Amino acid sequence: MMPADSSMTSMVQRIARQALLTFRSPPRHGEELGKSFLENHNKLQSLMTEVRAADLKLVPRRADGSSSRPHPYLHGVPPVTYMHICETDQFSMGVFLLKSGASIPLHDHPGMHGVLKVLYGRVRISCFDRLERPVAGGSQPAPPLPPAQMGALRRSTLRSAAEYTEESGPCVLYPDRDNLHQIDAVDGPTAFMDILAPPYDPDDGRDCHYYKVLGEAEAKNPEQKEKEVWLMEISQPPNFWCGGEPYPGPEVCL
Incomplete structure (x- = not known):
């Protein structure tokens, strides 16, 4: 099959092809990122930087009505919905x-890479890493908990907290960072395109786990921005669930 003319190929198709190329043999957790992977990953980030809502035929939504209206989450309307675009053994892509x-x-995202790009609106993303050892400059004692709950604690660090809009570059996560x-x-509704590689798969050890922050400590070094925190694994919060809706954009063929 002859490769399609890039001028005739949709942006979302180009992103999907680059994602497939990037994640067909990614480095495993703990392995050094090789030159070929980094080059392809940079190309993927560049394409994700360019994508806009119009490329996916996505119309930005208005904020919910006045505060006098009933809260939508209390009447069976999911707070978050997902548009499935495509999925392979190597990656999943959606909005x-x-x-x-x-x-x-x-x-x-156990053992997974990810790339997230805001399409409209504004999001605040707080990223954490798990720690094997305390960060330099201080250690936060474990919070007092019943012995049965101590196994759910995870020592972590808050690496970053930043806001992203459609004009921002993508937020990138790795198996061992962010x-x-x-x-x-x-300040209103928002949408973002999301690539995860490989996809979630509970049968292969990639299930989604939820956490809450129990405590944090400022690093003693004032130039060190990271904060050490204790996270506790919890069940999926009852006020969060995700619905589905059709993807209106160009078809992806892989």
Whole structure:
């Protein structure tokens, strides 16, 4: 088959092909990122930087009505919905849509890479790493908990907390960096394109786990921005669930 003319190929198709090329043999957790992987990953990030809502035929949504209306989450309307674009053994790609005030709770991506690009609106993303050792400059004692709950604690560090819009570059996560994150809609509804590689698969050890922050300590070094925190693994929060809706954009063929 002759390769399609790039001028006739949709942006989402180009991104999917680059994702397939990038993640067909990614480095495993703990392995050094090779030159070929980094080059392809940079190309993928560049394409994700360029993508806009119009490329996916996605119309930005308005904020929910006045505060006098009933809260939508209390009447069976999911706070978050997902548009499935495509999935292979190497990666999944889709769009998450968050209603005004909605959040995707703090969760992990075991052994996975990810690239997230805001298509409209504004999100705040807080990224955490798990720690084997305390960060330099201080250690936060474990919070007092019943012995049965101590096994759910995870020593971690808050690496970053930043806001992203459609003009921002993508937020990137790796198996061992920025792997846990929380995503909050800021000042209205928002949508972002999301690539995960490989996809979630509970049968292969890649299930999604949720966490809550129990405590944190400022590093003693004032130039050190990271904070050591204790995270506790929890069940999926009852006020969060994700619905589905059709993807309106160009078809992806792989």
